[in-house]
Amino acid sequence: MKVYIHYVEPAATSLHQTLKITLPRKWEDGPIKNLLETFVKNYNDKHPENELEIDGIRLETEMLEYLSPSEIVKERINDRADLYIKLGARANQSSTARDLTAGGLANTGIDELDIVRVCKHFGCQKKFTLRTNFDGECRYHSKPPVFHETAKYWSCCPHKKVWDFDSFVQIPGCCTGRHSDQKPIGNQYLGGNELRGNTASQAKLKTVDEFNAEQNGTAEKPLDLLKRALVTVGCSASDFDKARAELNKRFPDNEKEVMAEFATEFSFGLHNVIGTTGGTGPPPVLPTS
Ligand SMILES: [Zn+2]
Ligand SMILES: [Zn+2]
Incomplete structure (x- = not known):
């Protein structure tokens, strides 16, 4: 098995390098880290003026998929693949997955059900995944907040008025249901002007x-x-x-x-x-x- 590792990040092409590595058989069952180390050693020998730190780089496929150093070579990399050294490390694949939002799903292999979303229901804002979004998970308000003079309250719960933001976010929701990442229809908040102007x-x-x-x-x-x-x-x-x-x-x-x-x-x-x-x-x- 052969791979081609390219480093083309620097603006100066004299600092670019492509390394063809023919992998020993046992490396195919080993971690991707071996490829990174081989490339860094080879590169630093040739470019002592621009040394790379193994902790400061990462490996990606042609499709910009992140390859974790701890993953097994043959499970992620095909024979004669072109791989790219990028600047900036990523801690590990699972923390990458945790940070993913619905908008950032591309070639990650992460199940739609496990994407972390933020609930847009009034007064909730909790993170959730579709896999664990059961009835009763979300406690929220049905109508927008009102910020009027210095008073703050939810228009669905007008009898619970508070004057500071900490108390405001602690007013328990009046509805329960499932989380949703769809923004509620209509005004997102009301002020005295809306209410008065309206009337x-x-x-x-x-x-x-x-x-x-x-x-x-x-x-x-x-x-x-x-x-x-x-x-x-x-x-x-x-x-x-x-x-x-x-x-x-x-x-x-x-x-x-x-x-x-x-x-x-x-x-x-x-x-x-x-x-x-x-x-x-x-x-x-x-x-x-
Ligand atoms: Zn309410
Ligand atoms: Zn919610």
């Missing part, structure tokens, strides 16, 4: 200033109108007053911000109604304004 553009909500200007300053305030409307459809007047008082405390003398908060909260209420899949389907696709 405003759909309802053509006037700003406080516009509203007052139109009414010559004599109009009932929008929040009073809102309260009347809510009470008319059956909501609790005192709950509304408490919520309004709470928001007035958080945003003193800032009626616009209080209205914006109401808009955000009502948007969630509306989206809870729109989401007819019971919280396990894709998040609602919010139109951007």
Whole structure:
């Protein structure tokens, strides 16, 4: 058995070398390391000005397949194969496999089922393989996160608001299922602007200033109108007053911000109604304004 080992990495062709090795029979059952060592010794004798370190190079086939020094020659290499010395070692074949993502599968001989993928479900982000992706492996949120003012929460779990990121990532998912490397459809996160803009553009909500200007300053305030409307459809007047008082405390003398908060909260209420899949389907696709 013969192999041709080429080293053509340096820019200067004077540093290139091709070595033809005729393997002793017993080397065919031995490790590929023997080929590397033979090449390095031969090369360094001829190029003392550019010595190669065996730990700093690797061997690849014509098809750019990595050949681990510990693999058996006859299991990986054909007679009269052209092999290439590349700079940079790879620890071993199994660590290479571990680092592979679905996008990097090419001539590796690794089973599709064993490719490491990253779950794209909201709030999961765990690594998984198809081989071990059973029901219940994934705990995730069904709808996108909301980053509004300094609050952070999942739009499927609006009652669990937190203010720092560490607590945010610890909010347990509200759904279980299998991991998926497909990105959920629709917005990947929502901010106050999306929620507010959304409501405003759909309802053509006037700003406080516009509203007052139109009414010559004599109009009932929008929040009073809102309260009347809510009470008319059956909501609790005192709950509304408490919520309004709470928001007035958080945003003193800032009626616009209080209205914006109401808009955000009502948007969630509306989206809870729109989401007819019971919280396990894709998040609602919010139109951007
Ligand atoms: Zn959730
Ligand atoms: Zn997952």
